Amino acid sequence: MTELLEVEGLTVKFESAAHHLELVRDASFEIGTGEVVAMVGESGSGKSITARAILGLLRRNHRMTVEGNARLAGRELLALAEAEMREVRGRRVSMIFQDPVGALDPVVSIGAQVLEAVRRRRSGTRPEQRRRVIELLASVGITDPELRAKQFPHEVSGGMCQRALIAIALAGSPELLIADEPTTALDVTVQAQVLDLLKRLRDERQMSVLLITHDMGVAAQTADRVLIMYAGSLVEQGPTADIFGHPCHPYTGGLISAVPRVDAPRSRRLVAIPGSVPEAADRPAGCAFHPRCPLADDRCATAMPGPRRLGNQIAACHRAEEARDSQVHRWQAGPGGGGAGRLPEERAAL
Amino acid sequence: MLVGVTALIFFVLRALPGNPVVLLTQGDPGITQAQIRHIEDNYGLNKPLLVQYGTFIWHALQGNFGVSYLTKEPVMSSIGAQAGATVELTAAAVVLTGVIGIGGGLLAAMFRDTWVDSSLRVLSLFGSAMPLFWTGVLLILVFSFTWRLFPSSGSGTFSELVLPAFSLALAGSGLLVRLVRNSMLDVMGQEFVTALRAKGLPEYQVLVRHVLRNALVPAVTVLGVQIGALLAGAVVTETVFTRQGLGSMLVQAVQNKDYPTVQALVLIIATVYVIVNILVDISYAYLDPRVRTTLTK
Ligand SMILES: Nc1ncnc2c1ncn2[C@@H]1O[C@H](COP(=O)(O)OP(=O)(O)O)[C@@H](O)[C@H]1O
Ligand SMILES: [Mg+2]
Numbered sequence A: 001m002t003e004l005l006e007v008e009g010l011t012v013k014f015e016s017a018a019h020h021l022e023l024v025r026d027a028s029f030e031i032g033t034g035e036v037v038a039m040v041g042e043s044g045s046g047k048s049i050t051a052r053a054i055l056g057l058l059r060r061n062h063r064m065t066v067e068g069n070a071r072l073a074g075r076e077l078l079a080l081a082e083a084e085m086r087e088v089r090g091r092r093v094s095m096i097f098q099d100p101v102g103a104l105d106p107v108v109s110i111g112a113q114v115l116e117a118v119r120r121r122r123s124g125t126r127p128e129q130r131r132r133v134i135e136l137l138a139s140v141g142i143t144d145p146e147l148r149a150k151q152f153p154h155e156v157s158g159g160m161c162q163r164a165l166i167a168i169a170l171a172g173s174p175e176l177l178i179a180d181e182p183t184t185a186l187d188v189t190v191q192a193q194v195l196d197l198l199k200r201l202r203d204e205r206q207m208s209v210l211l212i213t214h215d216m217g218v219a220a221q222t223a224d225r226v227l228i229m230y231a232g233s234l235v236e237q238g239p240t241a242d243i244f245g246h247p248c249h250p251y252t253g254g255l256i257s258a259v260p261r262v263d264a265p266r267s268r269r270l271v272a273i274p275g276s277v278p279e280a281a282d283r284p285a286g287c288a289f290h291p292r293c294p295l296a297d298d299r300c301a302t303a304m305p306g307p308r309r310l311g312n313q314i315a316a317c318h319r320a321e322e323a324r325d326s327q328v329h330r331w332q333a334g335p336g337g338g339g340a341g342r343l344p345e346e347r348a349a350l
Numbered sequence B: 001m002l003v004g005v006t007a008l009i010f011f012v013l014r015a016l017p018g019n020p021v022v023l024l025t026q027g028d029p030g031i032t033q034a035q036i037r038h039i040e041d042n043y044g045l046n047k048p049l050l051v052q053y054g055t056f057i058w059h060a061l062q063g064n065f066g067v068s069y070l071t072k073e074p075v076m077s078s079i080g081a082q083a084g085a086t087v088e089l090t091a092a093a094v095v096l097t098g099v100i101g102i103g104g105g106l107l108a109a110m111f112r113d114t115w116v117d118s119s120l121r122v123l124s125l126f127g128s129a130m131p132l133f134w135t136g137v138l139l140i141l142v143f144s145f146t147w148r149l150f151p152s153s154g155s156g157t158f159s160e161l162v163l164p165a166f167s168l169a170l171a172g173s174g175l176l177v178r179l180v181r182n183s184m185l186d187v188m189g190q191e192f193v194t195a196l197r198a199k200g201l202p203e204y205q206v207l208v209r210h211v212l213r214n215a216l217v218p219a220v221t222v223l224g225v226q227i228g229a230l231l232a233g234a235v236v237t238e239t240v241f242t243r244q245g246l247g248s249m250l251v252q253a254v255q256n257k258d259y260p261t262v263q264a265l266v267l268i269i270a271t272v273y274v275i276v277n278i279l280v281d282i283s284y285a286y287l288d289p290r291v292r293t294t295l296t297k
Helices: A047-054 A082-088 A110-119 A126-139 A145-150 A158-170 A188-205 A216-222 A240-245 A250-257 A298-302 A320-326 A328-332 A339-349 B002-015 B020-024 B033-043 B049-061 B075-110 B115-129 B132-146 B158-188 B191-198 B203-240 B246-255 B259-287 B289-296
Strands: A003-015 A020-032 A036-040 A064-072 A093-096 A176-180 A208-213 A225-230 A233-239 A308-310 A313-315
Touching (some): A003 A047, A020 A047, A020 A233, A036 A047, A036 A188, A036 A216, A047 A176, A110 A126, A110 A145, A110 A158, A126 A145, A188 A208, A188 A216, A216 A240, A225 A240, A225 A250, A233 A240, A308 A320, B075 B115, B075 B158, B075 B203, B115 B158, B132 B158, B158 B203, B191 B203, B203 B259
Parallel strands (some): A036 A208, A036 A225, A093 A176, A176 A208
Antiparallel strands (some): A003 A020, A003 A064, A225 A233, A233 A313, A308 A313
């Protein structure tokens, strides 16, 4: 598989009078052509900041600086002038958002917002462009697109808005779609429909997808590869089956045990990792995860682990081998956790 | 509300010291008590106040505001003659207020936290803090006495309209500049603006087509209130620039206790104010489809 996006050493700094923070720290990953890559981490990990940095959407914020490289088909994005970056946005890389209703202009009709994206290609007559709007709306599974085009965001459901946003994102036939928690605000049935739609689009258009989520279940259902982000750093990455089969970072294990499970006994259906992600200003020394980590030792509290390769995976953990071998997430899930470990592999095989 | 306004002005006028008969007789000292009573009879001034008020309302509903004590002409025809100049002035001022307020707000938001933003902040503070007559006098000093660009008084030609319209607009647009700026910055913090940029729209399209349009919803309310202030301001401005118009007419009528003229003018101004506010509510529905939805439900 050829790599479409190569991110290397991506660092996002935030400067204010009180703080000098690294919201994202030295993140490196690739996305292949036609590949769905999930980026998973609890809220506040730095996922959205990473996505926005790639699209140059942090440039207006004078307090943020973005360092490192992000190459799209070999072309460096982060060094592009704003006008060139604008040509990339919506045409080569598109983005959809967590709150679909809030990501649409409330006072402009849905059709007009799709039309605006269609017009950016500067081709076709007005009637042709209008027809294209209806086609796009229909292609993302919106029934009665003529009517929907005339409606406003507040008049339709969240799922419908997310479909409209996907239509907008597709208008420029991008090679990469960044989906930032696209289903978090939607209810479960709609969530499954939207994920199916994304997978279908990937198959039909050979489009790559960076799917950001805080839900390992979503990653298991959808992704070819998984990136795990914690406190601004990528702590683990690898093929979905490997990540779920033998996670090499205790945080990954914790995320897997936190997936709600229908088959598990009620008592251990959902095991959240104790504690929460530290704000960028309050990150502890050493490994940022060590205060919450069941395997942490003295070294973890002082030295920050660098990424290491273990088989198909890359993990940033001093005790990655122990984590992999002890399968810490199984005992985190409670006694007799052997069964709990099986399901993710089944999911990954789906 | 209109009824309240008429009642208020009717009774306040009559509570003020002074006697309209003096005006009617041009202060003739040789007038007899019997003559005064005769005049009062003719104008209904000796009837109980409530009866007078009832008669006024009854006639007003038929479009009859009586005869001016001062000119002895029907009030409505003098108003008709003077209205043109005032309509011209306020219309020009409304347009200027809108252009300065929205344009200034847009610029301040686009260049926020730069010198553009701070100078607009200072200017709008001056504009809204200075009393209207003072702004007028200042404009006259600078633009007609020092630079001799525009005449300081008169009404009729376009160049005579420039300074009074500007002095009115400057007072009203200061607040609007701040409001448009702040509500644009509010809107710019919303997710859909990031989404529009992610779509690859050029920044000016994001700002003008989307952000400004959203920011206008709260701005229009203020513009509506400002139009009320503008009507009041027209009175001052017409006096400062010695223009013809309903404002000057009102000042004169009040000074002379010309009850019918004052009552008619106040009623007209109040009616215009109500109509403007209805128009503002309608424009809400035009600007914000969410309002439209709740209205049709
Ligand atoms: N505009 C901003 N200015 C300063 N800090 C920010 C900004 N946006 C997000 N952050 C901080 O960056 C960190 C990562 O945020 P984010 O990328 O939104 O997390 P996620 O998407 O993983 O939930 C958080 O600690 C958040 O407080
Ligand atoms: Mg986020």
